[in-house]
Amino acid sequence: GAGVSQSPSNKVTEKGKDVELRCDPISGHTALYWYRQRLGQGLEFLIYFQGNSAPDKSGLPSDRFSAERTGESVSTLTIQRTQQEDSAVYLCASSSPGPRTDTQYFGPGTRLTVL
């Protein structure tokens, strides 16, 4: 079956522009995560969605970052007024929560470059 997909795979933008990144989770996965991976760094948690519950936004680095998810489907991560420090790979993961099924399945990522 289809895995997690993300689009675009690469995005180059100018400082100050807004960007929107998309994640299509695995069908039936109720949980969705966004992470940021800077060059040579580990994964930095951004936001977590679980079904129709209020998202956990505790990892968002500033109010320029926001994300939406409608039900258990597609999610979009929006970065407004991009800065050069936003350059990173943005990874999305989905899972079906539970002690035996909460393995995260990652998408290939979107590489964002802010000039």
Add this chain to the structure above:
Amino acid sequence: AQSVAQPEDQVNVAEGNPLTVKCTYSVSGNPYLFWYVQYPNRGLQFLLKYITGDNLVKGSYGFEAEFNKSQTSFHLKKPSALVSDSALYFCAVRDPRRYIPTFGRGTSLIVHP
């Protein structure tokens, strides 16, 4: 709070030799522990996890990891390394009361022919 440490930025091993990638964690209560691998320009792929039960967990591609509660460790091992195992390896820990795992900084494994 939960945290994970991967003390080695890079591990070098010759093909055919055993490999170990280290991971230690800190979490209140019993941990959920995970290993993921990231190949160049790819997303992370799940290797194995420990939730409960047998301390020795076997995963994909011949990898295994041993949960050691007294040492709070979950080291990744493979008896005989392959050049194709060269990649970035991430350890992650999750408090069962939370749904957000914490990832380590990653260890670059380089297997020399």
